Amino acid sequence: MRLRKTAQRTPIILVVDDTPANLTLMRNILEPESYKVLLATSGEKALELLTKITPDLIMLDIMMPGIDGFETLARLKKIPSAKDIPVIFVTAKNAVNDVVRGFELGAVDYITKPIHRLEALARTRAHLKIQHLIHVERMQSEQIRAIINNISDCVLVSNKNGAIESVNPATEHLFGYVEDVLCHKNIAELLNYQGRPTDFINVLLNHDSDDPWWQHPSGKAANGKTFPIEINVREMYTHDPCFVIVIQDISLHRHEIDQLHHLSETDPLTNINNRRHFEILLTQSWQHCKRSNQMISMLFIDVDHFKSFNDKYGHQAGDSCLQAIATALSTALSRGVDSVSRYGGEEFVVILPDTDKAGAQTVAKTMLKAIEQLNIPHQHSTFGYVTISVGIATCDYDADHTRIKSANALLKLADKALYDAKALGRNRFECL
Numbered sequence: 001m002r003l004r005k006t007a008q009r010t011p012i013i014l015v016v017d018d019t020p021a022n023l024t025l026m027r028n029i030l031e032p033e034s035y036k037v038l039l040a041t042s043g044e045k046a047l048e049l050l051t052k053i054t055p056d057l058i059m060l061d062i063m064m065p066g067i068d069g070f071e072t073l074a075r076l077k078k079i080p081s082a083k084d085i086p087v088i089f090v091t092a093k094n095a096v097n098d099v100v101r102g103f104e105l106g107a108v109d110y111i112t113k114p115i116h117r118l119e120a121l122a123r124t125r126a127h128l129k130i131q132h133l134i135h136v137e138r139m140q141s142e143q144i145r146a147i148i149n150n151i152s153d154c155v156l157v158s159n160k161n162g163a164i165e166s167v168n169p170a171t172e173h174l175f176g177y178v179e180d181v182l183c184h185k186n187i188a189e190l191l192n193y194q195g196r197p198t199d200f201i202n203v204l205l206n207h208d209s210d211d212p213w214w215q216h217p218s219g220k221a222a223n224g225k226t227f228p229i230e231i232n233v234r235e236m237y238t239h240d241p242c243f244v245i246v247i248q249d250i251s252l253h254r255h256e257i258d259q260l261h262h263l264s265e266t267d268p269l270t271n272i273n274n275r276r277h278f279e280i281l282l283t284q285s286w287q288h289c290k291r292s293n294q295m296i297s298m299l300f301i302d303v304d305h306f307k308s309f310n311d312k313y314g315h316q317a318g319d320s321c322l323q324a325i326a327t328a329l330s331t332a333l334s335r336g337v338d339s340v341s342r343y344g345g346e347e348f349v350v351i352l353p354d355t356d357k358a359g360a361q362t363v364a365k366t367m368l369k370a371i372e373q374l375n376i377p378h379q380h381s382t383f384g385y386v387t388i389s390v391g392i393a394t395c396d397y398d399a400d401h402t403r404i405k406s407a408n409a410l411l412k413l414a415d416k417a418l419y420d421a422k423a424l425g426r427n428r429f430e431c432l
């Protein structure tokens with residue numbers, strides 16, 4: 001980012017001298033060099049002028065009636081808008097004491113009378129140049145400070161041991177501490193680092209480090225809450241090594257990603273896995289079972305006479321019925337690796353990794369019972385309430401891989417078993 005350049009304008013020089021001939025001389029030296037020259041015949045007049053105008057340089061005579069040059073200088077140093085203007089003494093005296101006193105009062109230089117044109121110009125140019133550079137540097141650091149104070153990212157400066165030296169307002173806001181408190185902390189404490197605090201800067205500088213901290217970079221606020229962060233650390237090459245640390249809270253971003261992820265995997269009606277996610281789970285489970293030579297079972301479930309349920313009780317009741325069934329089926333699964341998904345309409349599928357036929361039958365029985373216990377009235381069912389039919393397919397990869405060649409073949413087999421369960425009277429399971 002380029003900082004804004006400060007506009008160059010014609011420098012203004014204020015010349016203060018009680019002798020009109022000296023004023024004229026200085027004007028004749030300075031004006032041809034394109035400086036704007038203001039004249040004052042006394043210290044009092046100069047001070048009055050300084051309340052209205054801010055010159056870039058002041059040439060100040062020492063010996064003057066009324067307040068002399070020293071007093072004028074002492075007073076102008078008390079005017080906020082004038083105190084930083086460079087002052088060059090112009091004096092006939094070059095006694096060491098006067099020169100020392102002038103510098104002590106804050107003058108930047110002195111020239112002696114009689115005035116030599118080239119010397120006066122050289123000193124004027126040199127001090128205007130210095131003044132300009134100071135001004136540019138001040139403007140730039142003000143611009144940088146304004147940017148740092150107003151950005152939403154946290155900016156911290158720490159020493160090589162991680163001791164915090166300064167922070168911007170965003171850091172105070174995010175972590176819930178004021179700057180004074182933060183400046184007594186170590187960055188390791190704010191970022192929840194469990195290792196030795198003095199090692200932390202090196203961990204931060206080394207993105208590829210296998211330090212466990214990098215698995216979940218997070219910050220910890222005053223209220224104890226932790227949040228995911230993105231972090232950037234850079235060493236500043238000053239005489240004392242220090243580090244600029246920029247931190248962004250990415251909770252919102254992470255939350256949005258999690259939400260999108262959840263939406264893409266979830267059936268909106270029943271809040272269980274959708275078919276798309278089921279297909280991913282099935283491929284994963286099949287690969288895993290193949291690799292580790294485990295058995296895998298699958299249940300294909302259909303709600304009995306669901307079309308007539310909808311016709312009789314309406315689609316809203318139908319939706320509630322599917323929601324209740326989805327919840328009951330999920331509750332019937334006790335292991336984390338098992339999953340139930342809505343396959344479509346009133347069909348559900350269950351994947352049971354590392355499960356043999358007997359295990360799958362136990363799950364099917366539990367599910368049939370759970371649906372019975374829902375006791376949802378259904379006039380068009382021979383049972384008088386809503387029931388399900390379950391088809392079970394089990395694959396022992398070693399023994400069955402010629403019969404069941406793929407995850408899809410397993411699914412088809414479970415569907416076929418479901419067809420048998422329907423044919424044999426519903427509210428039951430069949431295995432293949």
Ligand SMILES: [Mg+2]
Binds near residue numbers: 017018019061063064
């Ligand atoms: Mg004088």
